[in-house]
Amino acid sequence: MEYITLNNGLEMPIVGTGTNTYGKENNEYNGAIKNDIPELVSALELGYRSIDGAISYRNEALVGRVLAESNVPREELFITTKVPAAEEYTSSKEATRAAIDNSLKNFQTDYLDLLLIHSPIEDKELLKNTWEVFEEYYEAGKLKAIGVSNFQKHHLDQLKEFAKVKPAVNQIQINLKEPNHELLAVLEDEGITPVAWGPMKTEAHQKEVLDEIGKVYNKTGSQVLLRYQIQRGIVVIPKSHNRDNQAANLDIFDFELTPEDVEKIKNL
Ligand SMILES: NC(=O)c1ccc[n+]([C@@H]2O[C@H](COP(=O)([O-])OP(=O)(O)OC[C@H]3O[C@@H](n4cnc5c(N)ncnc54)[C@H](OP(=O)(O)O)[C@@H]3O)[C@@H](O)[C@H]2O)c1
Structure with missing residues (x-):
């Protein structure tokens, strides 16, 4: 596993597993x-240690139980979860505290590695209150890092007006359909690590080129795609219900794309 150092010094595995359909009937989100x-x-057996959860996925307690039963030491795990922007969780500081306390209970732990606001909170006062609670738990050591998800530049600017702790990451959709180049440049300037959700999404014509590049390295197009992201300093959290795919998604540390490959993929 390779790690990326977040802006507060915390090391985050550069590949993690998504969980949004895990433990659900027919592997369906709902x-x-x-x-x-x-x-x-199987993900834990294969060596995944970073787990991307969220309150909205409704499976925190089940994920937490499976993690506890795995006997993987807590300090090896990197647990992320997300507080929804909905008023139920953000209408008051008490509501946000209750949500975080409940997530800690669900994951059977006394700290989370990373907590994110799942999507932008448009009301500035509620955003401020929510972030202040995140900072409170961060200062208390119950959150090792705090960040945001699906924030655009203007949301980050708004947060900057009062944040004492800078977000460590912004988890956004990054793939060949939604490359998000402009926002990635903003994150680089700000020292905020990008985490890619939906990293596997590709169009058929893009997949052909990725497969072609992969032949040179004896890798699949999916592996090339993930390698392309991590080589640019982007954390990826692909989700798979298939053990072989899970294994393949971790097997991306023994080759390096050339600058020409990277340029070719960027232009797809
Ligand atoms: N912050 C947010 O708003 C947000 C939004 C969406 C998702 N997320 C997070 O990001 C995670 C990942 O995103 P996602 O689940 O939407 O999509 P994804 O990881 O990009 O794609 C998952 C799909 O790719 C397939 N796949 C995975 N590895 C493969 C491989 N090596 N070869 C071929 N196919 C492969 C999987 O099928 P198989 O099961 O058949 O392998 C699955 O259908 C989620 O689980 C969640 O934790 C966050």
């Missing part, structure tokens, strides 16, 4: 919650 997550068990 499916009923089941009683086990074989995919998470």
Whole structure:
């Protein structure tokens, strides 16, 4: 595993696993919650240590139980979860504290590695209150890093007006369909690490080129795509229900794309 150092010095695995359909009937986002997550068990066996959760996924408690039962030491894990922007969680500081306390309970831990605001909170007062609670838990050591998700530049600017702690990451959609080049440049300037959700999404014509590049390295197009992201300092959290794909998504540290490959992929 390779790590990226966040702006507060915390090391985050550069590849993690998404969980938004884990432990759900038919692997559907809105499916009923089941009683086990074989995919998470296999991910841990394969060496995944960074787990991308969210309150909205409804499976925090199940994910937490599987993590606890895995016997992987807590200090090896990097647990991320996200507080929804909805008023239920952000209408008061008490509501935000209750949400964080509940996530800590769900993950059976006394600290989370990373907590994100799941999507922009448009009301400035509510954003300020929410961030202040994040900072309070951060200062208390219950959150090792705090950040945001799906924030555009103007949302980051708004946060900057009062934030004492700079967001460590912005988790946004980054893939060949939504390359997000402009926002990535902003994040680089600000020293905020980009985390790519939906990293696997590609069009058929893009996949052909990725597969072609992969042949040179004896890798699949999907592996080339993930390598392309991490080589540019982007954390990826691909999700897979298939053990072989999970293994492939971790097997991206033994080759390096040339600047020409990178340029070719960028222009797809
Ligand atoms: N912050 C946000 O608003 C937000 C939004 C969306 C998602 N997320 C997070 O980001 C995570 C990942 O995003 P995502 O789940 O939307 O999409 P994704 O990881 O880009 O794509 C998942 C799909 O790719 C396939 N796949 C994975 N590895 C593959 C491989 N090596 N070869 C071929 N196919 C492969 C999977 O199929 P198989 O199961 O068949 O392998 C699955 O259908 C989520 O689980 C969630 O934790 C966050």
